[in-house]
Amino acid sequence: MSIEVKNIDKHFGAFHVLRNVSLRVEAGELVALLGPSGSGKTTLLRVIAGLERQDRGQVWHHDDDVSGQPVRDRNVGFVFQHFALFGHLDVFENIAFALRVRKRPDAEVRARVEELLHLVQLGGYEHRMPAQLSGGQRQRVALARALAARPKVLLLDEPFSALDAQVRKDLRAWLRKLHEEVRTTCLFVTHDQEEAFELADRVVLFRDGGIEQVGTPAQLYGEPASAFVMQFLGHVQMLAGAVQGDEWRSQDGSLHLRVPAGVVPGPTQAALRHHDLDLLPPTATEGWPAQVERLTTSGPRRTVTLRVGASALPLRVELFGEHGPAPQAGDPVRVWPRQVRFWAAAQ
């Protein structure tokens, strides 16, 4: 089932959490709502579920305007960050809850719960209490519980953030697989861009209650709509400066870059991604002279911190795989950006 929100506005007191938000999610899509905390992504998820009432705007589930409908009638599956399992009910009854309140016959309940236990790989756990489960198992029970009544849409609010790093990775891969099997329209909230990129078909990036950009992970990365998007996705450094004619100069005047046609003159930030920088020998004729300050190695990635230019700006370079002998702290080098994006500085 497709989900559409149109012109949603929402205030919490004086705080404007959602500013005229519109978004369409197609049936069967897996979409991530990504953004810093307080940017409105969780509120939008709760508005879609009906747990919050919007001040203005509409929520459409498929062809139905459900804007005024109570939560109970919307048939959404909602998975909470802290699981929200019923502590006084065992795993079986937790999963069966949606069927019990609908007064389904016992045999049907049993069959459905068994099916779901199998789906979330928790066969044999039906009589455990939630307190006896690990975090990852609890979240799987919460997922099975949300799926029990065959919801048209599954909404997940930071579903993995309360879990350990390893469990989080496993569950992520598992959710991707589950989505391929079940094909329920899926929206999940996260503040972890890696999680969003790895899981989602499309990513919706939030900023201050509005949507900054919507697109596939490749689009967001390859064609960021703003400096904010680039910065939020990380591994990037912004250098302040100004464009004059066809040249960008850093604030201290010591770094120069050619700008492509169409860049407007004026205060401009140059965005350099850490892995789009080349390290050159100090004897090279091109590039900016720099000095190595520190080198760290993490798996296949080596991060070199440099000081560059007249005001010794810190600059990070990420190198992958074999790149010859590693530079040492104190070494003079040259550094050159393969690719740069220019953003007019915010006034």
Next chain:
Amino acid sequence: MSRPHNPLPGLSLSLGVTWVWLGLLVVVPIAALIAKTAGLSAGQWFDILSDPRVISSVRLSLGASALAALIDGVLGLLLAWVLVRYPFPGRSLADAAVDLPFALPTAVAGIALTALYAYDGWLGRILQGQLGLKVAFAPAGIVLALTFVGLPFVVRTLQPILKGLDPELEQAAVCLGATPAQTFWRVTLPQLRPALLTGTTMAFARAVGEYGSVVFISGNLPGKTEIAPLLIVTRLEQYDYLGATAIACWLLLLATTVLVLVNWLQNRRNSLAGQHV
């Protein structure tokens, strides 16, 4: 045996004070009470306890207390619910008023209730004169007085639990299609049950021992509206110390049995349900 390290010292001192306090205020008086009856033979025990006046007063005390505790359970839950969940003008005033039965001398409460519910009182006039419902000087009055003194126990044990409930559990229930009533019965109430039971048993225990507020409203008719604590006082005034202590021991035994039974049921339920999250 090693104890887990506690950053605050002073265990031996506080434990010592606790034992002295418990001993002087609880254990010694009750031991003396039981010792006093040691001289009674089985036949004397039987004679005292089979007195119809004793039987009916003990039955009245336990029955009225149980009924009052049940009413307190329902009313207390409603009251705590309203005080915690809904902001309304005068809430802090209402919240403070819950403690009044604790603060007021119970005799004052008894007199006030009697004045209100007697056949010529404000409420008694309507209830008795027009509806034919006799409250003062009848078992209903006893239940009323006991309900009054027990109510704060239920409200005050439930309030912190209600405040601490995770709102996401109710939201999860609603998302799963539960109606408001189903959400309450299946999700909210089970979380409150232990505290509700504790509050209700405390109200019961308090009611069994209550004397001051009841003597004024009950009318104290032997065999009809005479409660056990009053009978004990009556026996004391007649210098029948053995009779008084025997009834006291009997009441103590019965009330303790009820409390132990309730606790046992509660523990069994918890162990069946595993640990709570």
